[in-house]
Amino acid sequence: MKRAVCAALLLALAQVGAWAAPAQALQVDDAERFAALLADGRLPDADTLQRAYLTPGSAGVALFTAGRIESAQNLAQALQAHPQAYRKAIALCLPAARAVAQEAGALMVEVARRLGQPAEAAPAFALFGAMNSGGTAKAQGLGLGLEVLCQSVDTPQDARALLLDFVAHEITHVHQHRHLPAKLDFNLLYATLMEGFADYMMEQARGASSGPSADRERYGLAHEAELWRAFQADVARGAGFGDWLYNARPARAGQPADMGYWLGKRLCEAFVARAPDRAQALTTLLLLRDPAAIVAASGYAPR
Incomplete structure (x- = not known):
């Protein structure tokens, strides 16, 4: 009887382990x-x-x-x-x-x-x-x-x-x-929020960032307001990705490349911080149906 109980317990633990792994x-x-x-x-x-x-x-x-x-x-x-x-x-x-x-x-x-x-x-x-x-x-x-x-x-x-x-x-x-819409306007704002959300989730799951993300963090915190002004101007004029994303060369001397990743992450952080429902906020950022509305709701305005 004891052997049967032990065998059943071991089987149950094995099944839990297989499910959790x-x-x-x-x-x-x-x-x-x-x-x-x-x-x-x-x-x-x-x-x-x-x-x-x-x-x-x-x-x-x-x-x-x-x-x-x-x-x-x-x-x-x-x-x-x-x-x-x-x-x-x-x-x-x-x-x-x-x-x-x-x-x-x-x-x-x-x-x-x-x-x-x-x-x-x-x-x-x-x-x-x-x-x-x-x-x-x-x-x-x-x-x-x-x-x-x-x-x-x-x-x-x-x-x-x-x-x-x-x-x-x-x-x-x-x-x-897995959730991309059939029609997608992959413009600078959309791409920045998409990449920023991926960096945001990386930090949520991993803690502090490393490598290029850490370099962008240091520079961004020291130049946040000016970066935001320049980014808003580029979005307004329909600029491409060059100064912000997918470019190995920095846009300005002393600035790390691809600062759009960091700005997008900051927008996501601000959006989640102001949201009444964190889980719903993450879903909104994942689906990314209305980038402009997300920016507005974030209240992001560094000074």
Whole structure:
């Protein structure tokens, strides 16, 4: 009788553990396969990259190929132009990706919980791209470009922290993509709030930001009012993203690149702080149906 009770208890605990454990983790098989191609010290050519990396690649490689890797020839050219960046990423960021694989899975579940979204598996892939993207996401999952991310870190601890930051940011984008409207005006204000909300959720799930986000935080707090004035003027005149988003070069001397991420995060913080219902506020920011109304309701007005 006691054995039966114990067996039943163990079975129940196992079932609870299976339910609570993250169904996904950061997958590193693509990155491992790429690293193996450089193990002998030589750089693989386009044919080798196609045969041994792109063709057998996961859904993450397919996700990263459109608009990023583009082709084996483009990848080979990036590798020839920046061999040290790839070797650094293999030595530093690939081990970090292995180390945080399970923690990344738990983090994706945590972001989904905070957003009130189903925590079904959203595959996450660590891989190597063509030196033009640190991360991307679609409704089907997310990919992290190690050779780009690794440029901003020099220690294993910083590499692990940055990878987890990007996982939290990009999984927020996955949930955003799952709710995109049929028609979308992807203008400067919309994109700033979209990226800002991903950074906001990253900080909510992870705590203080690291890497480029920390640099933007320091600069932003010291120049908030002037940044907000310049941003409002650019939105009013229908400016593009160049001075605010998706640009590796800073808009002004001494200013970190992509300050739109930080401004968007500050707008989200202000909106949530003034909202009577935090859960509803997060849903509003996730769906992002009326960016101008969100800005108005936030009361954001730094001085």
